[in-house]
Amino acid sequence: MPAHGIKFDNVTMDLKMMLDYKNKAVFGLTGGIEFLFKKYNVKYVKGFGKITSPNEVSVTLNEGGTKSLSTKNIVIATGSDVTNLPFLKIDEKRIVSSTGALDLAAVPKRMTVIGGGIIGLEMGSVWRRLGSEVTVVEFTPAICGGADAEVAKDFLRILTKQGMKFKLNTKVTAANVTDSEITLTTETTDTKKQEQLAADVVLVSVGRRPYTDGLGLEGVGVKVDERGRIPVDHHFRTNVPSICAIGDCIPGPMLAHKAEEDGIACIETLAGGVGHVDYNTVPALCTRTPRSRGSVPRKKNSRRRASNIASANSRSRRIAGRGQTTMTKGLLNIWRMPRQTRCLAAT
Numbered sequence: 001m002p003a004h005g006i007k008f009d010n011v012t013m014d015l016k017m018m019l020d021y022k023n024k025a026v027f028g029l030t031g032g033i034e035f036l037f038k039k040y041n042v043k044y045v046k047g048f049g050k051i052t053s054p055n056e057v058s059v060t061l062n063e064g065g066t067k068s069l070s071t072k073n074i075v076i077a078t079g080s081d082v083t084n085l086p087f088l089k090i091d092e093k094r095i096v097s098s099t100g101a102l103d104l105a106a107v108p109k110r111m112t113v114i115g116g117g118i119i120g121l122e123m124g125s126v127w128r129r130l131g132s133e134v135t136v137v138e139f140t141p142a143i144c145g146g147a148d149a150e151v152a153k154d155f156l157r158i159l160t161k162q163g164m165k166f167k168l169n170t171k172v173t174a175a176n177v178t179d180s181e182i183t184l185t186t187e188t189t190d191t192k193k194q195e196q197l198a199a200d201v202v203l204v205s206v207g208r209r210p211y212t213d214g215l216g217l218e219g220v221g222v223k224v225d226e227r228g229r230i231p232v233d234h235h236f237r238t239n240v241p242s243i244c245a246i247g248d249c250i251p252g253p254m255l256a257h258k259a260e261e262d263g264i265a266c267i268e269t270l271a272g273g274v275g276h277v278d279y280n281t282v283p284a285l286c287t288r289t290p291r292s293r294g295s296v297p298r299k300k301n302s303r304r305r306a307s308n309i310a311s312a313n314s315r316s317r318r319i320a321g322r323g324q325t326t327m328t329k330g331l332l333n334i335w336r337m338p339r340q341t342r343c344l345a346a347t
């Protein structure tokens with residue numbers, strides 16, 4: 001900012017005002033969906049749905065009572081829920097999931113984030129920028145699992161510079177919760193060295209699981225796999241032909257735009273058209289500062305594919321080199337097939 005000629009001092013923060021602003025944004029977005037339902041003549045029944053037969057859904061209405069809906073097709077889009085740790089019960093006050101982390105009443109002095117994936121890093125870096133001492137405990141040797149390894153390495157360096165602390169190759173094995181603090185026992189995966197890590201708030205972000213609780217899948221014979229996901233064919237059909245499934249509750253990346261594309265392709269197919277989503281081209285975005293985005297070929301997962309992929313990268317100091325921006329930390333990776341100009345992926 002000073003380089004742009006803007007100077008300021010005595011900066012203060014009003015957390016309540018910040019959260020009010022966030023709540024207004026959420027309200028605006030969800031209200032927008034209700035408006036679209038009305039505009040496109042979609043009936044909105046507010047309640048908890050249970051599939052009672054291949055063509056019937058029973059809804060426990062929010063306003064009380066039940067309603068039965070008969071239908072030609074059912075599309076399951078029940079999303080995902082937080083994966084819990086057996087020894088640490090989430091109360092959304094001091095031991096929080098991403099839901100509670102978006103609503104803390106005060107900036108915690110010390111915050112421990114369990115899990116260095118996208119959600120943990122997004123939430124952790126927000127509270128770090130607001131003043132918390134944030135430590136991330138991650139089981140694997142790298143943060144941002146599944147992301148391009150080079151980008152993940154760069155992010156680790158940048159976030160460390162921003163003051164976040166990382167304990168990689170480390171798992172949390174136990175917790176002791178008292179009125180004043182939460183103490184986690186950590187253990188390194190190689191040497192099994194144990195340590196105690198105290199915090200005022202703990203964010204549990206060890207992954208998400210498909211949410212199909214109480215949906216009645218067993219009763220109608222819809223199969224789930226070993227991770228609770230609903231397997232579907234290319235037309236999003238489950239093993240019960242009249243029932244489809246899309247979004248976080250089926251295999252594939254748990255991302256909003258992927259869920260949306262699933263929905264479009266599924267409904268187009270049900271309407272007699274053709275729909276298809278290529279999961280190799282689904283970009284991912286991590287909204288920390290700086291942001292990461294891109295679609296990444298599964299380089300480390302496939303040796304054969306990796307040998308056919310050429311990659312080039314450039315530090316963003318060079319990309320931003322014409323002086324239009326002072327944000328010069330970052331990395332751009334581009335993959336293409338050798339002897340071809342077509343871009344396969346970028347991150």
Ligand SMILES: Cc1cc2nc3c(=O)[nH]c(=O)nc-3n(C[C@H](O)[C@H](O)[C@H](O)COP(=O)(O)OP(=O)(O)OC[C@H]3O[C@@H](n4cnc5c(N)ncnc54)[C@H](O)[C@@H]3O)c2cc1C
Pocket residue numbers: 047048049050077078079080098099119211214215246247248249254255256257258259285286287
């Ligand atoms: C903290 C956080 C940050 C994220 N950031 C990003 C991001 O930056 N970019 C991105 O692409 N994705 C992001 N995601 C992931 C994204 O939110 C999900 O991939 C997406 O919302 C999945 O859409 P969905 O329609 O499958 O499920 P959801 O959006 O979860 O919707 C499922 C809905 O079904 C309802 N439901 C469940 N069971 C029933 C039932 N039996 N009856 C009636 N209703 C039911 C639920 O209440 C919910 O409203 C983020 C997720 C989290 C938690």
